Amino acid sequence: MLAVYPGSFDPITNGHMDIIRRAAALFDQLIVAVLENPTKKPLFTVEERKWMIKESIKDIPNVQVDSFHGLTVEYARQKGAGVLVRGLRAISDFEFEFQLAAMNHKLHPEVEAVFMMTNTKYSFLSSSAIKEAASFGGCIRDLVPPIVEEQLKKKFSELGRANK
């Protein structure tokens, strides 16, 4: 069975990595699909985000990286995926995910949504918290893959220089 794990991944965190490893163990193939969402103002371009994911999943053989725009469930159907994987961190994620899954089910009932509970170590972890911490020079070493730590440092030093 092919599964798609969609998201913004701006940037990928160890919370995402944990879901990827667990989903890769459950499904034959997993596509990590980066959403090109023009309404969110991302820190990293889609190409940068894909590159950081690729570098971080090198040791997991059945995972690929792709990007898409438009409806997630439509993308999953086009790829022939039977499952959409999403992670749940807290009750606050539930309401949004519940609505999304209901809409997706209405559009394409053949694509099943599978929710994976966060590892409690990462229940507080989000890409936006990481960006905020990194922008103020906080230590994020155990929370993101090494390439992300490196690229965040680079990005914020470039932005710092641009604002001077």
Ligand code: ADP
């Ligand atoms: P989106 O904009 O689609 O929410 P994100 O990149 O923020 O994109 O998240 C992608 C998916 O990963 C979502 O299902 C989200 O709930 C899940 N996720 C994000 N952070 C974590 C975490 N720390 N633990 C488990 N799941 C997570």
